[in-house]
Amino acid sequence: MFVKRTHRGRSALLLAGVALAASSVGTAFAATSLTETGSSLLYPLFNLWVPAYTKKHEGVQINTAATGSGTGIAQSTQGIVQMGSSDAYLSGAQMKKHPSMLNIPVAISSQMINYNVPNANSDHLKLSGPVLADIYSGKIRYWDNKKIESMNSGAHLPHKRIVPIHRADGSGDTFLFTQFLTKSANNWKAHYGTTVSWPSVQGAIGATGNSGMVTALQNNPYSIAYIGVSYKDQTDKAGLGEAKLKNKSGNYVLPNKQTVPAAAAQMVPKTPKSERISLIYAKGKQSYPIINYEYVLVDSKQPNKETAKELKQFLTWAVSSDGGNSMEFLKPVHFMPLPAKARQLTMSQIDKIHG
Structure with a gap:
């Protein structure tokens, strides 16, 4: 039987088709959103990872912040x-309070001790833990x-x-x-942590983030600071x-390429x-004394299966030798890839994530 379609009928069908197509496109490109925040030391690596990963995985959107x-x-x-990125793993007390949290290493980094002493910045001055402890406690005051x-x-x-510069924010570098x-220093009395009640030292400066530490060091001659190696460039x-x-x-x-692996x-x-x-x-003999795992802190119990799936896929890629742990990503931030034993342990942790 032949049915005559009016102009109004054709318009209605056209609008319905457009709506259906729009709905299909929206479904196809609906992205799961993951958010990372935390370590300014790990932040430059995330900034390399995220564009490369999301370019090949259009179903996920990842937001980052230092x-x-x-x-x-x-x-x-x-x-x-x-994802909470951190240079520090959760303490025993924090794990007792949040037993479902995972401390997942994704790379190995190190920390520099930098200084701004005119005419000596190219000398690689030698320093020790006890001397740094005396500087930051005010016992050593002059260069x-x-x-x-x-x-x-x-x-x-x-x-x-000497102008000692420390982090003013809650910092894994601290x-x-x-x-x-x-x-390393028997004379250092303070407890360690992401925040510290620093001894009162004349002229001491607090700065926020590793970028803030670099700026404060550059702007204050005769200063000294601890800075994550991802800011070496x-x-x-800055000289x-x-x-x-x-x-x-x-x-x-x-x-460097010898001393960090030696310590690891x-x-x-x-x-x-x-x-x-x-x-x-x-x-x-060759071990550099300040190296660490860079952690991504994740709750093993995610709100739904889709979030858990995307999170596991991203972290698996991040620690794989042909993904985020390749030198393509690690070399620009001066990080070391996870050794085989650490990667195996990390994968066991990632497998615990569920929705």
């Missing part, structure tokens, strides 16, 4: 974000102090007051630095000095299943 490890810890444990001079024969050390002081460009640190064997070393080789085999471990102050 807010400091303290915020990453707080917002991930509170369920505000899916030409005998303890510093004794380590740096021939260096130009002026009689200028956690690493104060761990190093605690483990910025410190080099800032980078110290050689005295390791546990008594040798002075810089963080000593510490990674000690990693427990939870992967909550300090890699600071490793034994070994």
Whole structure:
């Protein structure tokens, strides 16, 4: 039977077709949204990862922010974000309060000790944990102090007051630095953590984020700071000095392709299943003393299966040697890939994520 279609009927069918097509497009391109916040040390790596990953995985949208490890810890444990990036693993007390949280290492990084001493920034001044502890506690106040001079024969050390710069925000870098002081210096009395009640030192400066540390160091001659290695390109460009640190064997070393893996080789085999471990102050003649796992803190119990699936897929890619752990991504931020044992433990953790 032939049915005559009126102009009004054809319009209605056309509109219905457009609506159906729009609905199909919307369904096809609906993205699962994941949010990461926290460590400013890990932030540059996430900024390399996310565009590369989402280009090949259109079904996920990933938002990132450098807010400091303290915020990453707080917002991930509170369920505000899916990923809290942190240089610090959760403490025993935090794990007791949030037992479903996972501490997932995704790479190995290190921390530099940088300084701004005119005419000495290219010298790689030698420093030790006890000397840094004395500087940050106010016991050593001038660059030409005998303890510093004794380590740096021939260096130009002026009689200028040292300006110690510390993180003002809740920082995993502070956690690493104060761990190093605690483990290497008997004279350091403060407890370590992402936030520290710093000793009162004349002229001391607080800065926010690693980028803030670089700026404060650059703007204040005779200052000293602890800065994550992912900002090495910025410190080099600013012409800032980078110290050689005295390791546990008594040798002075810089963080590089030899010294960071040397320290990792000593510490990674000690990693427990939870992967909550300090890699600071490793034994070994070549070991650089301040290295660490970079953590992504994730609640194993996600609100739904789709979020859990996308989260697992992204983290699996991030730690794979042909994905986010390839040197294509790690070299620009001066990170080291996870060794095989650590990657195996990390994959076991990622497998625990469910919706």
